[in-house]
Amino acid sequence: MSMSEQRDPQRDLAATGPARVLVVGATRILRPAVDALSDRATRVTAVARSAADLRALARGREGRITPLAVDVTTGGFDRALADTAGHAPLTGAVVYAPAVPPGELAARVGPYVAGPVVVLVTSEWAAPGRGGARLGAGVAEQGAAHVGSACWSPDDLPVEARSGAPGRLLVLGWRDDGPARSGSARPGSARPGSAGLGPARPGSAGGGTRWHTPQEISAAALASLDADDDRDALLGAVRPWSMRPA
Template sequence: MTRDDAPGHVLVVGATGVLRPAAAELARRGHRVSALARRPGPLARLAREWGGAGGAARARARGRGRPGAGGAAAAPPPRPGPPAPGLPELLAAARHAAGPFTGALLYCPDAPAEAVAGLLRAVGTGGPAVLLLTSAWAAPGAGQPPFPAARRLLLGWAAGPGGPRWHTPAEISAGALARFEGPPGDGLLGVVRPWAERPA
């Protein structure tokens, strides 16, 4: 949880996908959850689902889907009206509505580095910021993963008698919450070696 185990205001990027179970659990525990995503539809459904969860859920869309980005649908034709708000405006609106961020769970593999840096700055020293990294960062020759100040969770794969497989959203969310609630440092969910056994 956040400092002193009191419910706080947690920023979640990935709440419509792999971090959906984690975001719902945080709301159930009484945290104020602000979720960011590219498309407003899935976020609006989340806010309705979490309405009676005990915590306040606020869904904020960054913009419309980009073709080929993270499985998002092709972008609809532009609509008349003001442009979608940028990341700084969305973060400011979330802080205005629910107070300073006391933590974050961030899964944004397609985001530019400057956007991820902005998300981490928004949390600052207010609490733990868990950054989920894809297994591509464990590839031979991949170099050092970015953002060492965050609590990084490298998403490997599950190895078992049925063969290697990717983790489910429930497993990823459980791993992210464990990093969020645990001591500072990095973590690994599953395995990343041997690389040749990485699921397709």
């Protein structure tokens, strides 16, 4: 169950006018999300650390993409966000900043956004031994590492991942693409937050797992943003932990 059940995003959005979405992590993992939002005439406030990358992202789409070069780990982000929201109300947000705990990120962004806030959560938060209330403290770490995917849900995230303002959490698991050749990397299997390719990990039956591509992550993030309720979600799988890509 999400922490934001008390919110009524549709009621909030009705008072803000045209759609304007904040995207944090706009030039990397969520770049396809920025492209998709821009294509559907949604105005995007794109946040990243590199001003040059943001200029390239916005080139030819001035008026639809507003670049905001700022480091989310600093107080400058909060000041820039307050200034941005003061000029044009934000109707939604998709945020990815793995250096900031998910709950804290939601708490910093939430007050400036009238609609849903989707927070991407890296798989490290689903590591065995960090389970929430549903798994219970009695589950041994070794056992939790090998249980099936059906035994884990976003409800099992640790309390510290949720402390803060309400938000729709999207946990970034991995994908099983079936048989993989030994020693080969799957095209496009960039690990979230990494510019390189993540090698597939062979499974017990010759299968392989990989990280989701920016396109897959962005599609899931926008599906969560567009959803009618504030439900948390898991993209792919986070169990068994032994199958986590390198």
